Amino acid sequence: MTTLLSAQGISKHFGGVNALNLCSLDVEKGSITGLIGPNGSGKTTLFNVITGYVKPDTGTVTFDGRDITNARPDKVFALGVGRTFQLTRIFARITVLENMLVATQREESWLRGLTRSMSSKSELDSAMEWLDFVGIARLAKLPAGSLSYGQRKLLELAYVLVADPDVVLLDEPAGGVNLTLINVISEKIRALNKEGKTFLIVEHNMEFVMNLCDAVTVMHQGTNLVSGSPTEVRNNPLVLDAYLGGGEEEDATEEVANG
Amino acid sequence: MAESEAFVRFDGVVAGYGGGDVLKGVTFDVPKGGVTCIVGPNGSGKSTLLKTVSGLVRPRLGEIWFKGQQLVGLSPKEILRLGVVQVPQNHSLFREMTVHENVELGAFLVKDKKVIAERMDTIREMFPIVAERAKDKAGSLSGGQQRLVEFARCLMLEPDLVVLDEPSMGLDPKTLRSMFETIRMMNSVGRTVLLVEQNARQALKMSHFGVVLENGQVRLSGTGTEVLNNPEIGALYLGGTIEHTK
Numbered sequence: 001m002t003t004l005l006s007a008q009g010i011s012k013h014f015g016g017v018n019a020l021n022l023c024s025l026d027v028e029k030g031s032i033t034g035l036i037g038p039n040g041s042g043k044t045t046l047f048n049v050i051t052g053y054v055k056p057d058t059g060t061v062t063f064d065g066r067d068i069t070n071a072r073p074d075k076v077f078a079l080g081v082g083r084t085f086q087l088t089r090i091f092a093r094i095t096v097l098e099n100m101l102v103a104t105q106r107e108e109s110w111l112r113g114l115t116r117s118m119s120s121k122s123e124l125d126s127a128m129e130w131l132d133f134v135g136i137a138r139l140a141k142l143p144a145g146s147l148s149y150g151q152r153k154l155l156e157l158a159y160v161l162v163a164d165p166d167v168v169l170l171d172e173p174a175g176g177v178n179l180t181l182i183n184v185i186s187e188k189i190r191a192l193n194k195e196g197k198t199f200l201i202v203e204h205n206m207e208f209v210m211n212l213c214d215a216v217t218v219m220h221q222g223t224n225l226v227s228g229s230p231t232e233v234r235n236n237p238l239v240l241d242a243y244l245g246g247g248e249e250e251d252a253t254e255e256v257a258n259g
Numbered sequence: 260m261a262e263s264e265a266f267v268r269f270d271g272v273v274a275g276y277g278g279g280d281v282l283k284g285v286t287f288d289v290p291k292g293g294v295t296c297i298v299g300p301n302g303s304g305k306s307t308l309l310k311t312v313s314g315l316v317r318p319r320l321g322e323i324w325f326k327g328q329q330l331v332g333l334s335p336k337e338i339l340r341l342g343v344v345q346v347p348q349n350h351s352l353f354r355e356m357t358v359h360e361n362v363e364l365g366a367f368l369v370k371d372k373k374v375i376a377e378r379m380d381t382i383r384e385m386f387p388i389v390a391e392r393a394k395d396k397a398g399s400l401s402g403g404q405q406r407l408v409e410f411a412r413c414l415m416l417e418p419d420l421v422v423l424d425e426p427s428m429g430l431d432p433k434t435l436r437s438m439f440e441t442i443r444m445m446n447s448v449g450r451t452v453l454l455v456e457q458n459a460r461q462a463l464k465m466s467h468f469g470v471v472l473e474n475g476q477v478r479l480s481g482t483g484t485e486v487l488n489n490p491e492i493g494a495l496y497l498g499g500t501i502e503h504t505k
Contacts, residue, residue, distance in 0.1 A: 017399065038431045040401030139302075146276065149348055149425075150301030150457065176348075176428050176457050178300045179498030204431050245433035 003062075004029035004198050005081070005167050010049055010059035011222075019045040020056070021222040027167065032189065032199040034209040034230070037219030038243055043202045046219070047169055051083050052076040063167070082165030084156045084173065092145030096136065096155055099144050100127035103159045130158040133188060135181060150176045157185065167198040174205040186212050206244070210234060218243060265324065266291035266451050267312065267420065272321035274311050280319065281307040283475035289420075293467035294442065294452040296483060298459040300496060304475040305455040306348060309424050312453070313345040314338040325420065340368060342419035346409045346426065354398030358408055361397050362389055365415030378415055385444065386411040403434030410441055414450075421445055423454040427462070439465055459497050463487040471496065 005027040012020040020042045027033045035043050048054035050061050052073040061069045068076055077083075091099050104123045131137040134154040139147065147155060153176055160168060174182045186208060189199060203209050209216065210230040217227040220242045226233055233239055265288035272285040281304045289295045297305050310316035311323060314335035323330040330338055352361045362382060366375045383390040388404055389411050397408060406426060413421060426442065427435050435458070443465060446452050456462035463469050469486030471479040479492055486492060 036431075038401070039403040039429070039434055136302075142278075146278065148302045148306060154301065172429060176301075176425055178457055178496055179459055180494070180496050181301065183498050204429065204435070206432055243431060243433060245436060 001028045001030075003027065004064060005050065005200065006062045007046065007050055008060050008062075010046065010061070011057045012045055012049060012054060013057060018222050020049070022058070023219065023223045024059075025217055025224060026227075027198060027200050028215065030193070030196060030198055031214045032193050032201065032212055034213035034216040035200060035202045035219065036204070036206075036209060036216060036233075036243060037225070041219040042222040043219055044171060045222075047083060047171055047202065050076075051081060051169065077163070077165070080166035081169065082160040082163050082167070083169035084153075084160050084171055090144045090147075090152055090155055090159070093143060095141055096131065096144050096147065097124075097127055097140040099155060099159060100131060100162055103127075103163045127158075127162055130162045131155075133161075134158045134185070150178065153177055154181075161192070165197075167200060168192075170199065170201045170203070172203055173201065174203055174208050182208060206234075265289065266326065267453065268322075268324040269308070269311075270322040270324070272308070272311055272318045272323060274307060274316050274318040274321075276307075276316070281475055282311070282318070284321070285472070285475070285477055287470050287477050287480050289451065289453050290468060291451055292446075292449070294446050294454070294465065294483075295468040295470065296459075296462045296466035297453070297455045297470045297472055298457075298463065298486070298496060299472035299478070301457075303472045305472055306424055308472065309345060309422050309453070309455055312338075312420075312422055313343055315345075336368075339416065342416070343422065344413040344416055344418035344420070345422040346413050346424065348424040348428065350402070350405050350409075352397040352400075352405050352408060352412075354396060356397060357394050358389060358397055358400070359393040361408060362412045362415060365412035368416060375415075378417065382411050382414060385414070386441075401434075403430045403438070406430065406434075406438060407441065410445065414445065419451060421450045421452050423452065425455055425457060427456060427458040435461075460487065463497075 003026045007025045010020050010023045023042060023046060025046065037043055045054060049056045052071050055070055060067060063079060063081055068079065101123060104127065128137055128140065131140055134157055136151055136154050144155060157173055173185060189212060193199060213230055216230050216233040218225045218233055218239050225242060226236050226239055267289035269285050269287050272282050273280050274282040285308060299305055307316055311318050314333055318331050325341060325343060366378060369375055386407055388407050392400060397405060426438055430438055439461060442452055463483045463486055466483035469481060469483045470477060471486060471492055479486060479489060
Protein backbone atom coordinates (compact mmCIF):
# COMPACT_ATOMS: atom_id res chain seq x y z
CA MET A 1 0.00 0.00 0.00
CA THR A 2 1.18 3.46 -0.82
CA THR A 3 0.02 6.73 0.61
CA LEU A 4 -1.56 8.89 -2.07
CA LEU A 5 -2.52 11.88 0.02
CA SER A 6 -0.95 12.86 3.29
CA ALA A 7 -1.28 15.74 5.73
CA GLN A 8 1.30 15.82 8.52
CA GLY A 9 1.38 18.00 11.63
CA ILE A 10 -1.15 20.52 10.36
CA SER A 11 -2.02 23.42 12.66
CA LYS A 12 -4.26 26.35 11.91
CA HIS A 13 -5.70 28.99 14.16
CA PHE A 14 -8.32 31.60 13.37
CA GLY A 15 -8.02 34.42 15.89
CA GLY A 16 -8.03 32.73 19.28
CA VAL A 17 -9.50 29.47 18.02
CA ASN A 18 -7.22 26.51 17.26
CA ALA A 19 -9.15 24.92 14.41
CA LEU A 20 -6.38 22.40 13.78
CA ASN A 21 -3.72 21.34 16.23
CA LEU A 22 -0.92 19.11 14.85
CA CYS A 23 -3.38 17.06 12.87
CA SER A 24 -2.20 14.22 10.64
CA LEU A 25 -4.03 12.10 8.10
CA ASP A 26 -2.97 9.48 5.54
CA VAL A 27 -5.09 8.35 2.62
CA GLU A 28 -3.93 5.10 1.01
CA LYS A 29 -4.03 4.84 -2.75
CA GLY A 30 -7.17 3.01 -3.83
CA SER A 31 -8.91 3.34 -0.49
CA ILE A 32 -12.19 4.83 0.62
CA THR A 33 -11.16 6.70 3.73
CA GLY A 34 -13.70 8.19 6.09
CA LEU A 35 -13.06 11.31 8.17
CA ILE A 36 -15.49 11.69 11.04
CA GLY A 37 -15.73 13.76 14.21
CA PRO A 38 -18.01 16.08 16.15
CA ASN A 39 -19.26 19.37 14.72
CA GLY A 40 -16.45 21.88 15.05
CA SER A 41 -13.63 19.30 15.27
CA GLY A 42 -11.82 20.68 12.22
CA LYS A 43 -12.77 18.30 9.40
CA THR A 44 -13.73 20.96 6.90
CA THR A 45 -10.73 23.11 7.83
CA LEU A 46 -8.49 20.11 7.09
CA PHE A 47 -10.21 19.72 3.69
CA ASN A 48 -9.58 23.42 3.08
CA VAL A 49 -5.89 23.06 3.95
CA ILE A 50 -5.46 20.00 1.71
CA THR A 51 -7.15 21.65 -1.26
CA GLY A 52 -5.36 24.99 -0.91
CA TYR A 53 -8.27 27.12 0.29
CA VAL A 54 -6.64 27.74 3.68
CA LYS A 55 -2.92 28.13 4.38
CA PRO A 56 -1.80 26.12 7.42
CA ASP A 57 0.36 27.65 10.17
CA THR A 58 2.43 24.46 10.38
CA GLY A 59 2.66 21.12 8.62
CA THR A 60 2.91 19.72 5.11
CA VAL A 61 0.50 18.26 2.58
CA THR A 62 1.77 15.80 -0.02
CA PHE A 63 -0.07 14.28 -2.97
CA ASP A 64 1.46 11.40 -4.91
CA GLY A 65 4.84 12.15 -3.34
CA ARG A 66 4.73 15.81 -4.25
CA ASP A 67 4.61 18.67 -1.77
CA ILE A 68 1.42 20.65 -2.37
CA THR A 69 1.43 22.66 0.87
CA ASN A 70 0.20 26.19 0.10
CA ALA A 71 -0.46 25.37 -3.57
CA ARG A 72 -3.38 27.32 -5.00
CA PRO A 73 -6.80 25.59 -5.19
CA ASP A 74 -6.85 25.49 -9.01
CA LYS A 75 -3.36 23.98 -9.04
CA VAL A 76 -4.34 21.30 -6.50
CA PHE A 77 -7.44 20.55 -8.57
CA ALA A 78 -5.43 20.32 -11.80
CA LEU A 79 -3.03 17.87 -10.16
CA GLY A 80 -5.97 15.54 -9.53
CA VAL A 81 -7.45 16.37 -6.12
CA GLY A 82 -11.17 17.10 -6.55
CA ARG A 83 -13.57 18.12 -3.81
CA THR A 84 -17.14 19.07 -2.96
CA PHE A 85 -18.21 21.59 -0.36
CA GLN A 86 -20.41 21.21 2.71
CA LEU A 87 -22.42 24.22 1.62
CA THR A 88 -22.67 23.91 -2.10
CA ARG A 89 -20.80 26.16 -4.50
CA ILE A 90 -22.25 26.17 -7.96
CA PHE A 91 -22.72 28.81 -10.63
CA ALA A 92 -26.35 29.74 -10.02
CA ARG A 93 -26.99 31.74 -13.19
CA ILE A 94 -25.87 29.25 -15.81
CA THR A 95 -27.60 25.96 -16.49
CA VAL A 96 -26.96 22.69 -14.72
CA LEU A 97 -25.33 21.29 -17.88
CA GLU A 98 -23.13 24.36 -18.31
CA ASN A 99 -21.96 23.93 -14.73
CA MET A 100 -20.90 20.41 -15.67
CA LEU A 101 -19.06 21.58 -18.77
CA VAL A 102 -17.09 24.06 -16.68
CA ALA A 103 -16.00 21.17 -14.51
CA THR A 104 -14.67 19.14 -17.45
CA GLN A 105 -12.02 21.79 -18.07
CA ARG A 106 -9.69 20.43 -15.42
CA GLU A 107 -6.50 20.72 -17.42
CA GLU A 108 -7.36 23.94 -19.16
CA SER A 109 -8.81 27.18 -17.95
CA TRP A 110 -12.01 26.62 -16.00
CA LEU A 111 -13.54 29.64 -17.64
CA ARG A 112 -13.03 28.26 -21.11
CA GLY A 113 -16.08 26.08 -20.67
CA LEU A 114 -18.13 29.21 -20.14
CA THR A 115 -16.83 31.18 -23.08
CA ARG A 116 -16.57 28.75 -25.93
CA SER A 117 -19.77 27.95 -27.72
CA MET A 118 -19.25 24.27 -28.42
CA SER A 119 -18.11 21.56 -26.11
CA SER A 120 -17.00 18.28 -27.61
CA LYS A 121 -19.56 15.52 -27.98
CA SER A 122 -17.71 13.32 -25.52
CA GLU A 123 -17.71 16.09 -22.92
CA LEU A 124 -21.44 16.56 -23.35
CA ASP A 125 -22.08 12.84 -23.17
CA SER A 126 -19.97 12.47 -20.10
CA ALA A 127 -21.66 15.46 -18.43
CA MET A 128 -25.12 14.04 -19.13
CA GLU A 129 -24.04 10.60 -17.95
CA TRP A 130 -23.03 11.94 -14.55
CA LEU A 131 -26.16 14.05 -14.24
CA ASP A 132 -28.15 10.94 -14.99
CA PHE A 133 -26.25 9.02 -12.34
CA VAL A 134 -27.22 11.49 -9.61
CA GLY A 135 -30.77 11.55 -10.97
CA ILE A 136 -30.98 15.15 -12.15
CA ALA A 137 -30.48 14.76 -15.94
CA ARG A 138 -34.00 16.06 -16.54
CA LEU A 139 -32.94 19.36 -14.95
CA ALA A 140 -29.94 19.86 -17.29
CA LYS A 141 -31.36 22.88 -19.08
CA LEU A 142 -32.54 24.74 -15.97
CA PRO A 143 -30.50 27.46 -14.29
CA ALA A 144 -28.57 25.83 -11.45
CA GLY A 145 -29.93 28.46 -9.08
CA SER A 146 -33.42 27.01 -9.41
CA LEU A 147 -32.38 23.66 -7.90
CA SER A 148 -33.39 22.73 -4.37
CA TYR A 149 -30.71 22.39 -1.73
CA GLY A 150 -30.53 18.61 -2.08
CA GLN A 151 -30.38 18.81 -5.87
CA ARG A 152 -27.48 21.28 -5.63
CA LYS A 153 -25.58 18.76 -3.55
CA LEU A 154 -26.18 16.15 -6.24
CA LEU A 155 -25.03 18.55 -8.94
CA GLU A 156 -21.87 19.21 -7.00
CA LEU A 157 -21.19 15.51 -6.70
CA ALA A 158 -21.63 15.04 -10.46
CA TYR A 159 -19.54 18.17 -10.97
CA VAL A 160 -16.51 16.82 -9.13
CA LEU A 161 -16.76 13.32 -10.64
CA VAL A 162 -16.96 14.50 -14.26
CA ALA A 163 -13.54 16.14 -13.82
CA ASP A 164 -12.15 12.64 -13.17
CA PRO A 165 -9.78 13.49 -10.29
CA ASP A 166 -7.47 10.79 -8.86
CA VAL A 167 -8.64 11.43 -5.34
CA VAL A 168 -12.09 12.75 -4.54
CA LEU A 169 -12.78 14.63 -1.31
CA LEU A 170 -16.47 14.65 -0.44
CA ASP A 171 -17.76 16.94 2.32
CA GLU A 172 -21.00 15.44 3.67
CA PRO A 173 -22.24 13.90 0.40
CA ALA A 174 -25.23 12.34 2.16
CA GLY A 175 -26.33 15.45 4.06
CA GLY A 176 -29.77 16.55 2.88
CA VAL A 177 -29.97 13.70 0.36
CA ASN A 178 -32.84 11.21 0.21
CA LEU A 179 -32.06 7.87 1.91
CA THR A 180 -32.64 5.71 -1.16
CA LEU A 181 -30.44 7.97 -3.25
CA ILE A 182 -27.74 7.77 -0.58
CA ASN A 183 -27.59 4.03 -1.20
CA VAL A 184 -27.29 4.60 -4.95
CA ILE A 185 -24.46 7.08 -4.40
CA SER A 186 -22.80 4.65 -2.06
CA GLU A 187 -22.89 1.88 -4.69
CA LYS A 188 -21.47 4.19 -7.32
CA ILE A 189 -18.60 5.28 -5.10
CA ARG A 190 -17.83 1.61 -4.52
CA ALA A 191 -17.85 0.94 -8.27
CA LEU A 192 -15.56 3.91 -8.99
CA ASN A 193 -13.29 2.76 -6.21
CA LYS A 194 -13.01 -0.72 -7.80
CA GLU A 195 -11.79 1.04 -10.93
CA GLY A 196 -9.03 2.58 -8.84
CA LYS A 197 -10.33 5.94 -7.68
CA THR A 198 -9.44 7.02 -4.15
CA PHE A 199 -11.97 8.72 -1.88
CA LEU A 200 -11.75 10.77 1.30
CA ILE A 201 -15.21 11.34 2.77
CA VAL A 202 -16.44 13.54 5.59
CA GLU A 203 -19.88 12.35 6.66
CA HIS A 204 -22.09 12.16 9.75
CA ASN A 205 -24.27 9.36 8.40
CA MET A 206 -22.61 6.46 10.22
CA GLU A 207 -24.29 3.71 8.24
CA PHE A 208 -22.93 5.26 5.05
CA VAL A 209 -19.40 5.62 6.47
CA MET A 210 -19.20 2.25 8.19
CA ASN A 211 -20.48 0.31 5.19
CA LEU A 212 -18.40 2.09 2.60
CA CYS A 213 -15.02 2.93 4.11
CA ASP A 214 -11.91 0.75 4.34
CA ALA A 215 -10.33 3.04 6.90
CA VAL A 216 -11.67 5.73 9.17
CA THR A 217 -9.93 8.58 10.97
CA VAL A 218 -11.74 10.27 13.83
CA MET A 219 -10.98 13.89 14.58
CA HIS A 220 -11.57 15.58 17.90
CA GLN A 221 -10.72 19.15 18.90
CA GLY A 222 -8.57 19.82 15.87
CA THR A 223 -6.48 16.69 15.84
CA ASN A 224 -6.65 13.04 14.79
CA LEU A 225 -7.92 10.98 17.72
CA VAL A 226 -8.06 7.43 16.34
CA SER A 227 -7.52 5.72 12.98
CA GLY A 228 -8.44 2.18 12.00
CA SER A 229 -10.97 -0.07 10.33
CA PRO A 230 -14.64 0.90 10.70
CA THR A 231 -15.14 -1.85 13.30
CA GLU A 232 -12.09 -0.82 15.33
CA VAL A 233 -13.15 2.80 15.30
CA ARG A 234 -16.76 2.06 16.12
CA ASN A 235 -15.82 0.07 19.22
CA ASN A 236 -13.15 2.44 20.47
CA PRO A 237 -14.25 3.93 23.81
CA LEU A 238 -12.64 7.29 22.96
CA VAL A 239 -14.76 7.51 19.83
CA LEU A 240 -17.93 6.46 21.59
CA ASP A 241 -17.35 9.17 24.14
CA ALA A 242 -16.32 11.99 21.79
CA TYR A 243 -18.52 11.34 18.81
CA LEU A 244 -21.04 8.54 18.77
CA GLY A 245 -22.29 9.13 22.29
CA GLY A 246 -23.67 6.47 24.64
CA GLY A 247 -26.76 4.34 24.08
CA GLU A 248 -26.12 3.19 20.52
CA GLU A 249 -29.31 2.12 18.80
CA GLU A 250 -30.06 -1.57 18.94
CA ASP A 251 -29.89 -2.23 15.22
CA ALA A 252 -26.49 -0.57 15.08
CA THR A 253 -25.23 -2.83 17.87
CA GLU A 254 -26.53 -5.88 16.06
CA GLU A 255 -24.70 -4.85 12.94
CA VAL A 256 -21.44 -4.75 14.87
CA ALA A 257 -22.17 -8.16 16.34
CA ASN A 258 -22.85 -9.61 12.91
CA GLY A 259 -20.03 -7.80 11.18
CA MET B 260 -65.96 26.41 11.55
CA ALA B 261 -65.01 23.22 9.77
CA GLU B 262 -61.47 24.40 9.15
CA SER B 263 -60.71 24.53 12.87
CA GLU B 264 -60.74 20.73 13.19
CA ALA B 265 -57.33 20.60 11.65
CA PHE B 266 -54.65 22.76 13.21
CA VAL B 267 -53.17 23.43 9.81
CA ARG B 268 -54.99 22.46 6.64
CA PHE B 269 -53.41 22.52 3.20
CA ASP B 270 -56.11 22.47 0.55
CA GLY B 271 -55.07 22.17 -3.09
CA VAL B 272 -51.94 24.29 -2.71
CA VAL B 273 -50.23 25.14 -6.00
CA ALA B 274 -47.03 27.17 -5.85
CA GLY B 275 -43.70 27.70 -7.60
CA TYR B 276 -41.03 30.23 -8.51
CA GLY B 277 -41.94 31.75 -11.85
CA GLY B 278 -41.08 28.98 -14.32
CA GLY B 279 -43.19 26.01 -13.31
CA ASP B 280 -45.20 24.82 -10.34
CA VAL B 281 -43.23 23.03 -7.65
CA LEU B 282 -46.37 22.22 -5.66
CA LYS B 283 -49.14 20.77 -7.80
CA GLY B 284 -52.13 20.63 -5.53
CA VAL B 285 -51.06 19.66 -2.02
CA THR B 286 -53.79 18.63 0.40
CA PHE B 287 -53.34 17.32 3.95
CA ASP B 288 -53.99 18.18 7.59
CA VAL B 289 -51.54 18.82 10.40
CA PRO B 290 -53.21 17.72 13.66
CA LYS B 291 -52.88 19.85 16.77
CA GLY B 292 -50.28 19.02 19.37
CA GLY B 293 -48.37 16.48 17.33
CA VAL B 294 -45.13 16.21 15.40
CA THR B 295 -45.77 15.93 11.66
CA CYS B 296 -42.89 14.96 9.41
CA ILE B 297 -42.74 15.50 5.65
CA VAL B 298 -40.41 13.22 3.71
CA GLY B 299 -39.73 12.75 0.02
CA PRO B 300 -37.09 12.83 -2.69
CA ASN B 301 -34.87 15.84 -3.42
CA GLY B 302 -36.78 18.49 -5.29
CA SER B 303 -40.23 17.14 -4.45
CA GLY B 304 -41.31 20.49 -3.01
CA LYS B 305 -40.81 19.98 0.73
CA SER B 306 -39.01 23.25 1.42
CA THR B 307 -41.38 25.15 -0.87
CA LEU B 308 -44.35 23.78 1.06
CA LEU B 309 -42.89 24.99 4.36
CA LYS B 310 -42.32 28.42 2.82
CA THR B 311 -46.00 28.68 1.89
CA VAL B 312 -46.94 28.22 5.56
CA SER B 313 -44.69 31.02 6.76
CA GLY B 314 -45.67 33.32 3.89
CA LEU B 315 -42.27 33.36 2.16
CA VAL B 316 -43.83 31.80 -0.95
CA ARG B 317 -47.35 32.77 -1.93
CA PRO B 318 -49.46 29.96 -3.39
CA ARG B 319 -50.87 30.56 -6.85
CA LEU B 320 -53.94 28.50 -6.00
CA GLY B 321 -55.35 26.75 -2.96
CA GLU B 322 -55.85 27.55 0.68
CA ILE B 323 -53.87 27.18 3.89
CA TRP B 324 -55.86 27.32 7.11
CA PHE B 325 -54.27 27.78 10.51
CA LYS B 326 -56.53 27.54 13.57
CA GLY B 327 -59.45 28.37 11.32
CA GLN B 328 -57.77 31.38 9.73
CA GLN B 329 -56.75 31.73 6.09
CA LEU B 330 -52.97 32.25 5.77
CA VAL B 331 -52.78 32.75 2.01
CA GLY B 332 -52.32 36.44 1.29
CA LEU B 333 -50.89 37.32 4.70
CA SER B 334 -47.36 38.72 5.02
CA PRO B 335 -44.66 36.68 6.80
CA LYS B 336 -44.85 39.13 9.69
CA GLU B 337 -48.61 38.74 10.05
CA ILE B 338 -48.21 34.97 10.02
CA LEU B 339 -45.48 35.22 12.65
CA ARG B 340 -47.84 37.27 14.80
CA LEU B 341 -50.43 34.49 14.54
CA GLY B 342 -47.92 32.12 16.13
CA VAL B 343 -46.17 30.35 13.23
CA VAL B 344 -42.37 30.38 13.43
CA GLN B 345 -40.00 28.80 10.91
CA VAL B 346 -36.38 27.75 11.34
CA PRO B 347 -34.83 27.73 7.85
CA GLN B 348 -32.66 25.09 6.21
CA ASN B 349 -29.44 27.09 6.21
CA HIS B 350 -27.84 28.55 9.29
CA SER B 351 -29.57 31.83 9.98
CA LEU B 352 -27.96 33.28 13.10
CA PHE B 353 -26.22 36.64 12.95
CA ARG B 354 -22.64 35.42 13.29
CA GLU B 355 -21.20 38.69 14.59
CA MET B 356 -23.83 39.07 17.29
CA THR B 357 -23.74 37.25 20.61
CA VAL B 358 -25.82 34.18 21.36
CA HIS B 359 -27.89 36.19 23.82
CA GLU B 360 -28.55 38.94 21.27
CA ASN B 361 -29.58 36.41 18.65
CA VAL B 362 -32.08 34.74 20.98
CA GLU B 363 -33.44 38.09 22.14
CA LEU B 364 -34.09 39.05 18.51
CA GLY B 365 -36.53 36.15 18.35
CA ALA B 366 -38.87 38.22 20.49
CA PHE B 367 -38.78 41.28 18.24
CA LEU B 368 -42.57 41.39 18.04
CA VAL B 369 -42.85 41.55 21.82
CA LYS B 370 -42.65 45.07 23.22
CA ASP B 371 -42.90 44.37 26.95
CA LYS B 372 -39.32 44.13 28.34
CA LYS B 373 -40.51 42.21 31.39
CA VAL B 374 -42.14 39.54 29.24
CA ILE B 375 -38.97 39.25 27.19
CA ALA B 376 -36.87 38.81 30.33
CA GLU B 377 -39.21 36.13 31.65
CA ARG B 378 -39.17 34.19 28.42
CA MET B 379 -35.41 34.52 28.28
CA ASP B 380 -35.18 32.87 31.70
CA THR B 381 -37.34 29.96 30.53
CA ILE B 382 -35.30 29.56 27.37
CA ARG B 383 -32.02 29.57 29.30
CA GLU B 384 -33.36 26.73 31.39
CA MET B 385 -34.52 24.72 28.37
CA PHE B 386 -31.35 25.37 26.39
CA PRO B 387 -28.35 25.54 28.73
CA ILE B 388 -26.11 26.60 25.84
CA VAL B 389 -27.92 29.94 25.67
CA ALA B 390 -26.79 30.68 29.21
CA GLU B 391 -23.34 29.08 28.94
CA ARG B 392 -22.32 30.82 25.72
CA ALA B 393 -24.47 33.96 26.16
CA LYS B 394 -21.65 36.41 25.45
CA ASP B 395 -19.91 34.48 22.67
CA LYS B 396 -20.40 35.40 19.05
CA ALA B 397 -22.85 33.06 17.39
CA GLY B 398 -20.34 32.47 14.58
CA SER B 399 -17.91 30.86 17.01
CA LEU B 400 -20.34 28.03 17.81
CA SER B 401 -20.25 24.69 16.01
CA GLY B 402 -22.99 23.81 13.52
CA GLY B 403 -24.96 21.75 16.03
CA GLN B 404 -24.76 24.40 18.72
CA GLN B 405 -25.99 27.02 16.26
CA ARG B 406 -29.00 24.84 15.49
CA LEU B 407 -29.94 24.68 19.17
CA VAL B 408 -29.66 28.47 19.44
CA GLU B 409 -31.94 28.80 16.39
CA PHE B 410 -34.49 26.58 18.15
CA ALA B 411 -34.19 28.70 21.28
CA ARG B 412 -34.67 31.87 19.26
CA CYS B 413 -37.80 30.59 17.54
CA LEU B 414 -39.41 29.78 20.91
CA MET B 415 -39.10 33.36 22.18
CA LEU B 416 -42.41 34.17 20.50
CA GLU B 417 -44.06 31.21 22.23
CA PRO B 418 -45.36 30.00 18.86
CA ASP B 419 -48.22 27.51 18.49
CA LEU B 420 -46.64 26.03 15.38
CA VAL B 421 -42.91 25.46 14.90
CA VAL B 422 -41.81 24.80 11.32
CA LEU B 423 -38.38 23.17 10.86
CA ASP B 424 -36.61 22.62 7.54
CA GLU B 425 -34.15 19.71 7.82
CA PRO B 426 -33.07 20.37 11.40
CA SER B 427 -30.66 17.40 11.39
CA MET B 428 -28.58 18.48 8.43
CA GLY B 429 -24.85 18.53 9.13
CA LEU B 430 -25.17 17.37 12.73
CA ASP B 431 -22.88 14.71 14.21
CA PRO B 432 -24.57 11.61 15.71
CA LYS B 433 -24.39 12.82 19.30
CA THR B 434 -25.79 16.26 18.48
CA LEU B 435 -28.39 14.68 16.20
CA ARG B 436 -29.81 12.73 19.10
CA SER B 437 -29.99 15.76 21.35
CA MET B 438 -31.61 17.72 18.51
CA PHE B 439 -34.37 15.13 18.12
CA GLU B 440 -34.73 15.14 21.92
CA THR B 441 -35.14 18.91 21.79
CA ILE B 442 -37.90 18.64 19.18
CA ARG B 443 -39.69 16.17 21.44
CA MET B 444 -39.28 18.56 24.33
CA MET B 445 -40.66 21.51 22.33
CA ASN B 446 -43.61 19.34 21.40
CA SER B 447 -44.19 18.19 24.98
CA VAL B 448 -44.50 21.79 26.17
CA GLY B 449 -47.36 22.33 23.77
CA ARG B 450 -45.88 23.28 20.41
CA THR B 451 -47.21 21.64 17.31
CA VAL B 452 -44.24 20.78 15.10
CA LEU B 453 -44.16 20.51 11.30
CA LEU B 454 -40.80 19.43 9.93
CA VAL B 455 -39.05 18.28 6.79
CA GLU B 456 -36.34 15.64 7.17
CA GLN B 457 -34.07 13.59 4.91
CA ASN B 458 -33.00 11.69 7.98
CA ALA B 459 -36.38 10.15 7.43
CA ARG B 460 -36.25 6.92 9.42
CA GLN B 461 -35.23 8.53 12.67
CA ALA B 462 -37.55 11.48 12.12
CA LEU B 463 -40.60 9.32 11.35
CA LYS B 464 -39.89 7.20 14.42
CA MET B 465 -40.36 10.22 16.67
CA SER B 466 -43.22 11.75 14.66
CA HIS B 467 -46.92 11.19 15.29
CA PHE B 468 -47.77 11.77 11.65
CA GLY B 469 -45.96 11.36 8.36
CA VAL B 470 -46.53 12.79 4.90
CA VAL B 471 -44.74 11.63 1.74
CA LEU B 472 -44.40 14.34 -0.86
CA GLU B 473 -43.57 13.28 -4.41
CA ASN B 474 -43.28 15.56 -7.39
CA GLY B 475 -45.30 18.30 -5.71
CA GLN B 476 -48.15 16.10 -4.51
CA VAL B 477 -48.98 14.03 -1.45
CA ARG B 478 -48.23 10.41 -2.21
CA LEU B 479 -49.15 9.05 1.22
CA SER B 480 -50.10 10.35 4.63
CA GLY B 481 -50.76 8.56 7.89
CA THR B 482 -49.21 7.95 11.27
CA GLY B 483 -45.41 8.05 11.43
CA THR B 484 -45.34 4.27 11.82
CA GLU B 485 -47.65 3.68 8.85
CA VAL B 486 -45.40 5.71 6.58
CA LEU B 487 -42.29 4.08 8.00
CA ASN B 488 -43.65 0.59 7.44
CA ASN B 489 -45.09 1.14 3.98
CA PRO B 490 -42.97 -1.21 1.83
CA GLU B 491 -43.26 0.84 -1.36
CA ILE B 492 -42.31 4.09 0.35
CA GLY B 493 -39.52 2.26 2.15
CA ALA B 494 -37.97 1.10 -1.11
CA LEU B 495 -38.45 4.39 -2.92
CA TYR B 496 -37.47 6.92 -0.30
CA LEU B 497 -36.32 5.36 2.93
CA GLY B 498 -33.27 3.53 1.66
CA GLY B 499 -34.88 0.17 0.92
CA THR B 500 -35.65 -2.60 3.35
CA ILE B 501 -33.96 -2.84 6.71
CA GLU B 502 -31.86 -5.92 5.94
CA HIS B 503 -28.96 -4.77 3.81
CA THR B 504 -26.82 -6.98 1.65
CA LYS B 505 -23.19 -6.27 2.27
